[in-house]
Amino acid sequence: xxxxxxxxxxxxxxxxxxxxxxxxxxxxxxxxxxxxxxxxxxxxxxxxxxxxxxxxxxxxxxxxxxxxxxxxxxxxxxxxxxxxxxxxxxxxxxxxxxxxxxxxxxxxxxxxxxxxxxxxxxxxxxxxxxxxxxxxxxxxxxxxxxxxxxxxxxxxxxxxxxxxxxxxxxxxxxxxxxxxxxxxxxxxxxxxxxxxxxxxxxxxxxxxxxxxxxxxxxxxxxxxxxxxxxxxxxxxxxxxxxxxxxxxxxxxxxxxxxxxxxxxxxxxxxxxxxxxxxxxxxxxxxxxxxxxxxxxxxxxxxxxxxxxxxxxxxxxxxxxxxxxxxxxxxxxxxxxxxxxxxxxxxxxxxxxxxxxxxxxxxxxxxxxxxxxxxxxxxxxxxxxxxxxxxxxxxxxxxxxxxxxxxxxxxxxxxxxxxxxxxxxxxxxxxxxxxxxxxxxxxxxxxxxxxxxxxxxxxxxxxxxxxxxxxxxxxxxxxxxxxxxxxxxxxxxxxxxxxxxxxxxxxxxxxxxxxxxxxxxxxxxxxxxxxxxxxxxxxxxxxxxxxxxxxxxxxxxxxxxxxxxxxxxxxxxxxxxxxxxxxxxxxxxx
Amino acid sequence: xxxxxxxxxxxxxxxxxxxxxxxxxxxxxxxxxxxxxxxxxxxxxxxxxxxxxxxxxxxxxxxxxxxxxxxxxxxxxxxxxxxxxxxxxxxxxxxxxxxxxxxxxxxxxxxxxxxxxxxxxxxxxx
Numbered sequence: 001x002x003x004x005x006x007x008x009x010x011x012x013x014x015x016x017x018x019x020x021x022x023x024x025x026x027x028x029x030x031x032x033x034x035x036x037x038x039x040x041x042x043x044x045x046x047x048x049x050x051x052x053x054x055x056x057x058x059x060x061x062x063x064x065x066x067x068x069x070x071x072x073x074x075x076x077x078x079x080x081x082x083x084x085x086x087x088x089x090x091x092x093x094x095x096x097x098x099x100x101x102x103x104x105x106x107x108x109x110x111x112x113x114x115x116x117x118x119x120x121x122x123x124x125x126x127x128x129x130x131x132x133x134x135x136x137x138x139x140x141x142x143x144x145x146x147x148x149x150x151x152x153x154x155x156x157x158x159x160x161x162x163x164x165x166x167x168x169x170x171x172x173x174x175x176x177x178x179x180x181x182x183x184x185x186x187x188x189x190x191x192x193x194x195x196x197x198x199x200x201x202x203x204x205x206x207x208x209x210x211x212x213x214x215x216x217x218x219x220x221x222x223x224x225x226x227x228x229x230x231x232x233x234x235x236x237x238x239x240x241x242x243x244x245x246x247x248x249x250x251x252x253x254x255x256x257x258x259x260x261x262x263x264x265x266x267x268x269x270x271x272x273x274x275x276x277x278x279x280x281x282x283x284x285x286x287x288x289x290x291x292x293x294x295x296x297x298x299x300x301x302x303x304x305x306x307x308x309x310x311x312x313x314x315x316x317x318x319x320x321x322x323x324x325x326x327x328x329x330x331x332x333x334x335x336x337x338x339x340x341x342x343x344x345x346x347x348x349x350x351x352x353x354x355x356x357x358x359x360x361x362x363x364x365x366x367x368x369x370x371x372x373x374x375x376x377x378x379x380x381x382x383x384x385x386x387x388x389x390x391x392x393x394x395x396x397x398x399x400x401x402x403x404x405x406x407x408x409x410x411x412x413x414x415x416x417x418x419x420x421x422x423x424x425x426x427x428x429x430x431x432x433x434x435x436x437x438x439x440x441x442x443x444x445x446x447x448x449x450x451x452x453x454x455x456x457x458x459x460x461x462x463x464x465x466x467x468x469x470x471x472x473x474x475x476x477x478x479x480x481x482x483x484x485x486x487x488x489x490x491x492x493x494x495x496x497x498x499x500x501x502x503x504x505x506x507x508x509x510x511x512x513x514x515x516x517x518x519x520x521x522x523x524x525x526x527x528x529x530x531x532x533x534x535x536x537x538x539x540x541x542x543x544x545x546x547x548x549x550x551x552x553x554x555x556x557x558x559x560x561x562x563x564x565x566x567x568x569x570x571x572x573x574x575x576x577x578x579x580x581x582x583x584x585x586x587x588x589x
Numbered sequence: 590x591x592x593x594x595x596x597x598x599x600x601x602x603x604x605x606x607x608x609x610x611x612x613x614x615x616x617x618x619x620x621x622x623x624x625x626x627x628x629x630x631x632x633x634x635x636x637x638x639x640x641x642x643x644x645x646x647x648x649x650x651x652x653x654x655x656x657x658x659x660x661x662x663x664x665x666x667x668x669x670x671x672x673x674x675x676x677x678x679x680x681x682x683x684x685x686x687x688x689x690x691x692x693x694x695x696x697x698x699x700x701x702x703x704x705x706x707x708x709x710x711x712x713x714x715x
Contacts, residue, residue, distance in 0.1 A: 115682050118683045118684065121669065121671075125669045129666070
């Protein structure tokens with residue numbers, strides 16, 4: 001059940017606006033800030049085939065089914081059966097509603113040729129029938145479609161006008177919210193000037209063919225007692241009723257997430273200063289044909305689905321099968337995500353519908369599938385469906401819509417390959433938060449791709465170009481070489497890399513050699529030191545021996561001296577047998 | 590569609606006009622809304638015309654759609670007062686207070702038998 005939401009809070013100076021009746025028509029309640037004025041007639045006018053009757057019928061049907069307000073339709077042009085079959089294509093079952101007393105349809109028929117006007121009259125019969133119908137089901141909503149048929153049926157216009165005035169007064173007194181349809185006149189809002197009596201609210205419908213595409217538009221010309229969206233809003237008649245394209249929020253009030261989302265290519269994430277880019281923002285990838293935008297997109301999708309997030313892939317150039325097959329060649333299997341229900345492809349040729357229809361379809365798909373990631377490849381495809389101006393306005397609303405829903409968007413555009421590569425054809429670079437540029441770098445007879453980040457709001461991103469290579473493991477980024485001639489990519493880089501590798505190896509080998517040399521020297525020195533030490537030890541030993549011997553000698557000499565001295569002193573003692581005794585004593589001491 | 594057969598004389602022509610045969614029975618219904626002066630006039634006028642031109646061979650039913658609102662829809666009544674000629678065919682309708690004598694008679698396919706009938710009008714009719 002859709003309920004009317006007022007997106008703008010009432011400013012404090014208002015004492016309370018007029019009460020409004022939500023129509024239930026998608027988008028209309030937003031433009032009128034709540035619906036059409038309650039209890040008053042609203043004029044809906046437009047040319048033939050604009051959708052006035054459908055709008056009125058949807059007003060009644062939604063009133064009956066969603067707001068529990070039964071409605072009465074006084075149809076002056078079609079019978080009840082015709083109406084029922086006309087709106088069946090919108091999914092409205094009028095017969096069921098009539099049977100359950102939620103709706104009453106009365107066909108008012110005046111055939112001029114069968115009537116003779118014979119005097120004064122009034123339209124009281126109309127009032128009686130209307131009153132009867134309203135009372136029988138307790139209706140709160142009324143549709144008069146289209147009252148101007150009375151002007152063709154009756155001669156006396158002054159009576160008719162007076163009665164119409166009385167009718168609208170009657171409706172107001174009964175507090176019935178009414179829609180009155182009228183056919184557009186030349187230069188006036190209605191052919192017979194109904195707008196004199198119905199000045200509370202006037203809605204104008206229009207359809208125009210521009211460059212072979214039909215666009216329907218709606219404009220609230222007048223709304224007494226309330227502010228309203230004043231522009232022309234495109235609308236569509238789809239299989240479930242009228243959709244006025246949702247107005248983008250008039251204030252820029254989005255929440256900004258700080259969570260980061262990976263781009264699927266780790267090197268690219270690093271270029272974004274870490275873990276990728278912010279969730280809920282939009283990244284634009286532009287490049288000339290064949291630079292690999294779709295491949296990068298596939299990485300993004302793959303990474304998102306791997307995290308378990310739902311993703312929608314809008315493609316305007318290739319079919320789902322083709323994209324999946326192409327991505328398999330770089331090692332990305334998108335099919336498994338489709339089977340798991342995480343990835344949904346929506347592929348449409350841009351020339352199939354008008355721009356508004358595309359936007360509406362996108363809205364619908366997003367609403368149904370509720371993704372966290374949306375990919376559009378390529379945006380420039382939409383240019384085929386409208387002018388550049390219109391495309392830009394559509395894209396603005398799309399980007400707005402995605403931001404509001406906090407959906408991370410990955411958009412690709414095709415640049416024309418001229419020098420002005422930094423100006424996208426539809427000039428939406430200012431709308432997106434990050435912009436990656438894929439460039440062709442031509443050098444040495446080859447064309448290689450480079451990628452760099454032109455802008456990334458809110459992150460410190462790398463300002464260097466990386467070479468962008470598609471391998472069968474996916475996208476890889478390599479450091480680009482800055483040689484003497486400038487940037488080297490492709491095979492020149494490979495050559496340079498080889499050269500560097502070999503010189504690096506040479507350097508390493510040199511180091512190793514030197515180290516070996518040093519080792520040897522050390523070993524030699526060590527050996528020498530060992531030899532010297534050995535010598536020293538030997539000498540020490542010898543010296544020690546000599547010293548020991550000398551010491552022994554000295555001790556013996558001293559002892560001998562002592563003995564000798566003893567023996568001399570023994571001899572000078574008492575005379576006697578000195579000679580013989582001493583010899584004996586001396587020998588023993 | 591049948592080709593009309595060729596007509597020989599004026600009399601034959603007059604006879605073939607889709608006028609009412611002289612002795613046809615009339616069935617009329619007058620739809621009014623209460624007792625407004627207009628409705629009262631209408632009733633008076635139609636009574637006078639019927640008495641003068643169709644004595645004894647008419648039936649007039651007066652229906653007040655305030656009392657019987659459900660009758661308005663099947664008869665497709667939008668304007669009041671409305672006089673509906675049910676019989677003889679074809680169906681005709683006349684709207685207004687029936688003060689325009691000539692038009693009423695023409696509408697009922699009656700050639701007036703007497704002179705102009707004195708009808709009460711609101712000053713608008715002939």
